[in-house]
Amino acid sequence: MSFADLASLRYLDLKGNPLTPALANVVGFCLTQKECQDSAKNTVKFLRRIRVEVEKVKEQYQLEALTEHNIRTEDIAAEEKPPENAKSKKSAAKKAKSKAKKSNTNNNNNSNDINSEMKLAQTNANNKVTKSKKNANTSAKKSMSKSSTALTTVFTFFLLLAINVLVIYMIMFKNPEIADKLVEFIPQQYRDWILTNTEIFRLRVTDWISEFRTTPTEH
Numbered sequence: 001m002s003f004a005d006l007a008s009l010r011y012l013d014l015k016g017n018p019l020t021p022a023l024a025n026v027v028g029f030c031l032t033q034k035e036c037q038d039s040a041k042n043t044v045k046f047l048r049r050i051r052v053e054v055e056k057v058k059e060q061y062q063l064e065a066l067t068e069h070n071i072r073t074e075d076i077a078a079e080e081k082p083p084e085n086a087k088s089k090k091s092a093a094k095k096a097k098s099k100a101k102k103s104n105t106n107n108n109n110n111s112n113d114i115n116s117e118m119k120l121a122q123t124n125a126n127n128k129v130t131k132s133k134k135n136a137n138t139s140a141k142k143s144m145s146k147s148s149t150a151l152t153t154v155f156t157f158f159l160l161l162a163i164n165v166l167v168i169y170m171i172m173f174k175n176p177e178i179a180d181k182l183v184e185f186i187p188q189q190y191r192d193w194i195l196t197n198t199e200i201f202r203l204r205v206t207d208w209i210s211e212f213r214t215t216p217t218e219h
Helices: 021-027 033-080 083-172 176-184 188-213
Strands: none
Touching: 021 033, 021 083, 033 083, 083 188
16 A cells, blocks of 8 residues: 555556456556556556545444444443443443444445446546547558558659650650650640650760760770
C-alpha cells in the first residue's frame, strides 16, 4: 500500500507482470508514452482509494472486536450482579446487536464501492483500447491515401515521359505527320514544354551523330 504515496510518479510500465484483473484494468496496456503516463497517475489514485477502504475496514473490524469485548464484559458483570439487573443486561445486548448490524451494513457498502470502482476501471480500459484501435485505423487510411497519391504522380510522370520519347522518336525518323497527330493529344499546358525540350534533345542527338560519323583527323 506504500505505492500509493508515490505522488511524483510520472511513468509506469507493468507489461508482463502478474497483476490482479482489477489492477490490470487500471494499469492499462501502456502501448504509448501517454498511456504509460496515464497508467502511473491512475494506479496511484486507485491504490490510494483502496488504502482508504482498507483502513475503514480495519477500523470497523476493531470496532466490532471492541463491541464483542464489551458484550462479553457486560455479560460477565451481569452474571455477577443480582437478578434484578436482567433488564439492563437485555438492553445492553440489544445495543450491541444494533452496533454489529450497523458495522455489517457499512462493510457491505464498502465492498459495493470497491466493486463499482473496479467495474469503472475496466470500462475505462476498454474505452482506451477502442480509441487506440480507431487511431490506428485512421493512420492506416491516411498512409494508404498518401501512397495512392504518390503512385498516381509517378504514373503520370512516366506516362508523360513515354509520350515525350515517342514524339522524339517520330521526329528523329522524319515522320512529322504522325508526330503532329501525337502532339494533338498532349494537353495544352504540357505541349510547349515538351516540344521545346524535344527540339533541344533532337539537335543534341543530331550533333552527336554527326560528330560520331566524322572521321577523326590524324595527328
